[in-house]
Amino acid sequence: MTKIYCARWVLPITDGPIRDGAVAVEGTRIAGVGPRAEVSERFPSAEVEELGEAALLPGFVNCHTHLELTAMRGFLEPEEGDFFAWLRKVTASRNERMSSEDLYVSAAWGAVEAARAGVTCVGDASDSGAPVMRALRDAGLRGVVYQEAFGPDATVAAGQFDKAREKIERLRSGETPLVTLGLSPHSPYTVAPALLEMLTRFAVDERLPLMMHAAESEAEQALLTEGGGIFAAAYALRGFAFDAPHTTPVRHLASVGVLDARPLLAHCVRVDGEDIRLLKEHGAGVAHCPKSNAKLGHGRAPLAAMLEAGALVGLGSDSVASNNVCDLLEESRFALLASRAAGETVAGGRALDANDALRLLTHGGASAMNMRHATGSLEEGLEADLVAVRLDAAHQTPAYDPAAALVFSSSGRDVLLTVVAGREVFRDGRVTTLDEEDLRARLLDAARRLAGAA
Ligand SMILES: [Zn+2]
Numbered sequence: 001m002t003k004i005y006c007a008r009w010v011l012p013i014t015d016g017p018i019r020d021g022a023v024a025v026e027g028t029r030i031a032g033v034g035p036r037a038e039v040s041e042r043f044p045s046a047e048v049e050e051l052g053e054a055a056l057l058p059g060f061v062n063c064h065t066h067l068e069l070t071a072m073r074g075f076l077e078p079e080e081g082d083f084f085a086w087l088r089k090v091t092a093s094r095n096e097r098m099s100s101e102d103l104y105v106s107a108a109w110g111a112v113e114a115a116r117a118g119v120t121c122v123g124d125a126s127d128s129g130a131p132v133m134r135a136l137r138d139a140g141l142r143g144v145v146y147q148e149a150f151g152p153d154a155t156v157a158a159g160q161f162d163k164a165r166e167k168i169e170r171l172r173s174g175e176t177p178l179v180t181l182g183l184s185p186h187s188p189y190t191v192a193p194a195l196l197e198m199l200t201r202f203a204v205d206e207r208l209p210l211m212m213h214a215a216e217s218e219a220e221q222a223l224l225t226e227g228g229g230i231f232a233a234a235y236a237l238r239g240f241a242f243d244a245p246h247t248t249p250v251r252h253l254a255s256v257g258v259l260d261a262r263p264l265l266a267h268c269v270r271v272d273g274e275d276i277r278l279l280k281e282h283g284a285g286v287a288h289c290p291k292s293n294a295k296l297g298h299g300r301a302p303l304a305a306m307l308e309a310g311a312l313v314g315l316g317s318d319s320v321a322s323n324n325v326c327d328l329l330e331e332s333r334f335a336l337l338a339s340r341a342a343g344e345t346v347a348g349g350r351a352l353d354a355n356d357a358l359r360l361l362t363h364g365g366a367s368a369m370n371m372r373h374a375t376g377s378l379e380e381g382l383e384a385d386l387v388a389v390r391l392d393a394a395h396q397t398p399a400y401d402p403a404a405a406l407v408f409s410s411s412g413r414d415v416l417l418t419v420v421a422g423r424e425v426f427r428d429g430r431v432t433t434l435d436e437e438d439l440r441a442r443l444l445d446a447a448r449r450l451a452g453a454a
Pocket residue numbers: 064065066125213266318319
């Protein structure tokens with residue numbers, strides 16, 4: 001059966017905006033995109049849904065998040081400003097106070113929030129693995145769950161590697177066409193170079209997409225470039241020395257072969273011209289997480305320079321523990337405003353604009369995740385991942401230009417409809433795939449346990 005969605009504006013992203021446009025969906029795929037009259041004529045027996053004063057565009061791609069930490073929204077404010085204490089509290093709270101079921105509920109609530117905000121595809125870095133895959137399957141979202149691996153002590157690299165490999169082998173059976181597995185050596189400062197090499201080779205052999213946090217904090221930079229700082233001190237207390245490469249995080253990843261695997265790198269705040277050149281040359285993806293970086297005081301990635309160099313850049317909310325929302329429209333607005341506040345420009349002295357932001361949200365994210373074969377634009381033959389955003393609310397009226405109205409005036413709360421592979425996962429104000437009321441109660445229970453009140 002064919003269904004046609006019509007709206008005042010259709011924004012295919014790889015093509016110009018279409019006034020009074022339509023998108024036809026057949027099964028899991030997009031069967032046609034164009035002016036309403038044309039699409040209706042091509043599919044005369046299709047069911048037609050009129051979305052009115054709204055924009056239809058490709059589903060938003062959230063390249064970097066940690067859905068299992070959704071229960072920690074607002075939980076870590078006291079630790080902000082001390083990244084080391086922040087990381088320690090995240091890890092300890094997750095490991096000691098959250099059961100596997102809590103992690104599922106937390107991830108499922110994160111998936112509810114994402115679907116409500118028009119996110120159709122997520123790049124999730126997960127320590128728990130199975131609960132997050134289950135949450136994405138239940139919510140009906142598309143995603144890659146990058147299983148995390150840690151191990152700064154090179155003397156135990158072989159054992160850590162075996163653990164990671166076993167975890168991946170166990171999780172393989174949970175893959176579906178929409179939810180697949182990846183591998184995430186956590187970061188250059190928490191994974192010894194020897195272990196990083198082993199994990200990278202494994203990912204390449206197993207055709208697992210690779211994701212890492214990289215060039216995020218000053219502390220990371222101090223450890224990698226000088227072998228000093230807070231992480232070096234902490235590792236010394238644990239009785240081992242980190243094998244520092246004495247170069248930037250990105251150059252380090254190039255030299256151990258990570259960049260050859262076309263990884264997705266979250267953050268890339270501390271990158272210079274040579275680092276950006278390396279990212280572009282290797283076709284590595286960047287998950288730009290401007291709100292998380294700002295909130296944790298890590299600084300701001302050179303967005304315009306990365307785009308100008310032709311790097312593949314998408315947006316990530318990071319976990320809601322450091323954001324505190326998964327709202328990609330808001331993320332794109334923040335990315336743009338922060339870029340302009342810094343006075344960045346691209347060719348010809350042009351500041352980034354709303355069309356650049358919409359591209360980051362969709363095509364850019366899909367490219368960074370290496371998923372352009374499936375999603376990132378409205379084009380015939382691609383998977384039917386789409387979102388409709390209303391444009392007639394008080395805070396959006398008048399809307400002269402749909403791109404500007406979306407990026408500068410709208411938020412995830414204006415989303416009317418979210419469709420993943422042809423399936424409506426959010427419509428009429430409700431997530432259709434999960435019992436939101438039941439999940440809310442269970443999430444609040446988990447939050448009480450996290451806070452130590454139960
Ligand atoms: Zn992260």
